[in-house]
Every structure is written in C-alpha cells, then in structure tokens.
Amino acid sequence: MTETDRRIAVFESQLKGAGLRMTQQRRLILRVLAEADDHPDAKGIFTRAFAHDPTLSLSTVYRTMKVLESQGAIERHAFEDGISRYEHADQEHHDHLIDVDSGEVIEFSSDAIEELQRRIAAELGYELVRHRLELYGRKKQPARRGGRKAS
Amino acid sequence: MTETDRRIAVFESQLKGAGLRMTQQRRLILRVLAEADDHPDAKGIFTRAFAHDPTLSLSTVYRTMKVLESQGAIERHAFEDGISRYEHADQEHHDHLIDVDSGEVIEFSSDAIEELQRRIAAELGYELVRHRLELYGRKKQPARRGGRKAS
DNA sequence: ATTAATCATGCAAATGAGTTTCAATAGTGA
DNA sequence: TCACTATTGAAACTCATTTGCATGATTAAT
Ligand SMILES: [Mn+2]
Ligand SMILES: [Mn+2]
Ligand SMILES: [Zn+2]
Ligand SMILES: [Zn+2]
Numbered sequence: 465m466t467e468t469d470r471r472i473a474v475f476e477s478q479l480k481g482a483g484l485r486m487t488q489q490r491r492l493i494l495r496v497l498a499e500a501d502d503h504p505d506a507k508g509i510f511t512r513a514f515a516h517d518p519t520l521s522l523s524t525v526y527r528t529m530k531v532l533e534s535q536g537a538i539e540r541h542a543f544e545d546g547i548s549r550y551e552h553a554d555q556e557h558h559d560h561l562i563d564v565d566s567g568e569v570i571e572f573s574s575d576a577i578e579e580l581q582r583r584i585a586a587e588l589g590y591e592l593v594r595h596r597l598e599l600y601g602r603k604k605q606p607a608r609r610g611g612r613k614a615s
Numbered sequence: 616m617t618e619t620d621r622r623i624a625v626f627e628s629q630l631k632g633a634g635l636r637m638t639q640q641r642r643l644i645l646r647v648l649a650e651a652d653d654h655p656d657a658k659g660i661f662t663r664a665f666a667h668d669p670t671l672s673l674s675t676v677y678r679t680m681k682v683l684e685s686q687g688a689i690e691r692h693a694f695e696d697g698i699s700r701y702e703h704a705d706q707e708h709h710d711h712l713i714d715v716d717s718g719e720v721i722e723f724s725s726d727a728i729e730e731l732q733r734r735i736a737a738e739l740g741y742e743l744v745r746h747r748l749e750l751y752g753r754k755k756q757p758a759r760r761g762g763r764k765a766s
Numbered sequence: 767a768t769t770a771a772t773c774a775t776g777c778a779a780a781t782g783a784g785t786t787t788c789a790a791t792a793g794t795g796a
Numbered sequence: 797t798c799a800c801t802a803t804t805g806a807a808a809c810t811c812a813t814t815t816g817c818a819t820g821a822t823t824a825a826t
Contacts, residue, residue: 483773487821506812522813526813542697546693546697546812570741584723590712592752596748599741599746601742602744604737631794635803636792640803641803675805698783699783770825772822776818777817779815787809792802793800793801796799
C-alpha cells in the first residue's frame with residue numbers, strides 16, 4: 465500500500481508539472497492499476513474502480529488512460545483481439561507470451577532478444593525506437609514415458 | 616501476370632475443395648493482392664479493385680479477406696494503429712520494421728530471431744505457435760566526418 | 767476560508783473499423 | 797438449361813473508443 469501511495473505521489477507531481485490536476489478519479493484508477501498484476505482493458509479497470517466509486521464513468525477511464533500513458537505512467541498493449549490493455553510502467557521492460565488455449569499472459573524478458581532486435585534494425589539502417597514482441601504458444605506436456613499419447 | 620494467374624488457379628481449387636465458389640469479385644481482389652507489393656488495408660484494396668469493377672462493395676472486400684485468410688492465401692497484420700493490413704501469403708515468413716517518421720514498412724527475416732523466440736517459449740514450457748514481431752525505428756544518418764551535426 | 771480561473775467529469779451522441787441481415791444475383795454440377 | 801445454394805450490395809448494426817457540452821471539482825491566489 466505504501467508502494468502504491470508512492471506511485472500516486474510521483475504521478476501527482478508529474479501532473480502538476482504539466483498543469484494538470486490530481487482528481488479522485490485519477491487517484492482511484494491509479495490505485496487499481498498499481499494493485500493489478502494482470503493486463504486489464506478499460507472495461508476491466510472500470511469495473512474494479514466502479515466498485516469503489518459508483519459515480520465513475522467509463523469515459524473518464526479512457527481519458528485517464530490517455531493521460532497516464534502520455535505521462536509514461538502506464539503502458540498500453542493490444543494483443544490479437546485489438547483491444548487496448550494496460551499495465552503500470554514502473555517495472556522493467558518485458559515482452560509477453562500468450563497461451564493460445566487459455567488466453568493467459570506470461571511476461572518474460574530476454575537481453576539476447578532485445579540486443580538482436582537492435583542489431584537487426586541497425587543492419588537495415590535504422591535505430592530501434594521501440595518494438596512489439598508477442599509470442600503465442602501452447603503449453604508443452606512434460607515428456608511422457610512410452611512416446612506420444614493416444615488420441 | 617502468369618504468376619498471378621497461377622495463384623488464382625491454386626486458390627480456386629482450394630475453394631472448390633471447401634465447397635466454396637470462385638466469383639468475379641474474389642478473382643479481382645486476389646489479383647489486386649497478388650500485384651500489391653505493400654500492405655494495404657481493406658479500404659485500400661477496395662479502392663484499387665473498385666477501379667476495375669465499380670459495382671464492388673466494401674463488405675465484399677471484408678468478407679473476401681476472411682475467406683482468403685481462412686484458406687491461408689493471405690496474412691493479416693495489425694500494426695500500431697490497429698487497422699488490419701493484408702499481404703499475400705506465398706512468400707516465406709518475415710517480420711516488419713516500421714519507419715516511425717514515414718510510416719514505411721520494411722520487411723526482414725532473421726533465422727536467429729526466429730530460433731530465439733522458439734527457445735524462449737520452450738524455456739517457459741510452451742511450444743511456439745506463432746508470433747508477432749514489429750520493430751519501430753528511425754533512419755540512421757550515415758556517419759558524418761566532423762562528429763554530430765549541428766542543431 | 768472565499769474566489770476566480772480553468773481543468774476534469776458524466777452523460778449522451780458521434781465515430782469508425784468491421785460484421786451481419788436480407789432480398790436479389792450468380793456460380794455450380796447435373 | 798435447371799435447381800440448388802453460395803455470394804453479393806446495401807443498409808443496419810456492433811463495439812471500442814472519442815468527443816461535445818453543461819456541470820462540478822481542483823488549484824493558486826486572495
Ligand atoms: Mn506485462
Ligand atoms: Mn510483409
Ligand atoms: Zn522487448
Ligand atoms: Zn518472425
């Protein structure tokens with residue numbers, strides 16, 4: 465909870481610096497995001513926040529996500545369904561593997577692949593600004609005695 | 616042109632096998648895609664095809680893209696703006712680098728990065744089914760004599 | 767604390783890509 | 797050529813996201 469409060473304080477000073485205001489709604493949404501350990505979409509964030517403040521509107525969630533993103537407080541991802549999903553940005557960079565059967569999102573990071581991407585861009589004459597890397601995979605069965613399973 | 620016709624013939628037999636029909640519209644859209652060397656969206660395909668058949672409708676383009684995709688005849692990509700873009704699928708796998716200034720899409724392929732993705736998935740206990748890799752970069756200036764440029 | 771300035775909010779309406787409904791049309795195989 | 801049914805064009809619809817507008821809340825200065 466203290467960690468969450470620290471994040472909110474940091475964000476508040478960022479806002480001030482941009483001539484923007486810290487509102488109850490923004491505080492609430494920020495708290496929801498800080499406590500989330502998944503990648504909720506706007507509706508999901510709205511649902512969680514709405515439980516604490518039934519006057520909140522979905523428009524405000526969308527607007528807040530834009531502010532948070534422009535301040536670098538969150539990251540937005542759009543996986544295959546195209547819907548924007550969000551997560552707080554105070555963690556180090558990582559990419560995502562999506563379980564194609566369950567939809568579960570697994571985070572991973574690999575210095576090797578980060579470096580390789582930079583090198584590929586460089587070979588094409590570009591400086592890498594950002595990237596999007598999503599792996600879609602299916603859970604491997606642990607190896608079985610007796611070869612491939614029937615059916 | 617012969618190459619395009621071959622593609623169309625192949626697709627027609629795929630359709631037949633699925634109990635589907637080869638129509639003028641599908642033939643036309645397929646031709647547009649075969650002749651494209653970029654990554655047009657539905658509206659772009661519609662515009663090009665409409666020039667040859669002013670009775671064509673945008674709905675048909677969308678419907679046709681679904682059929683083509685389900686038959687594996689095209690690939691769909693959604694870059695940062697979320698709009699679906701298409702390209703014919705009879706080329707080997709590649710990924711894309713997008714010039715953040717011009718929007719230009721550059722194709723590349725790297726066995727190293729393909730292999731690395733497979734390995735990362737495997738380490739997480741997954742078998743890689745597919746992936747999405749997009750690099751966003753800015754054109755590098757060729758090295759200049761005299762150090763960094765003014766301004 | 768009170769106020770003035772203006773930023774932010776809630777609601778409803780609008781937007782835009784993509785999908786679907788339906789009556790009419792056009793491939794298909796016989 | 798015929799009967800069957802997949803496909804089409806047009807319009808209506810879906811759904812995530814954005815926007816206009818009147819009202820309410822936050823801020824820094826009294
Ligand atoms: Mn994440
Ligand atoms: Mn391509
Ligand atoms: Zn990464
Ligand atoms: Zn690839």
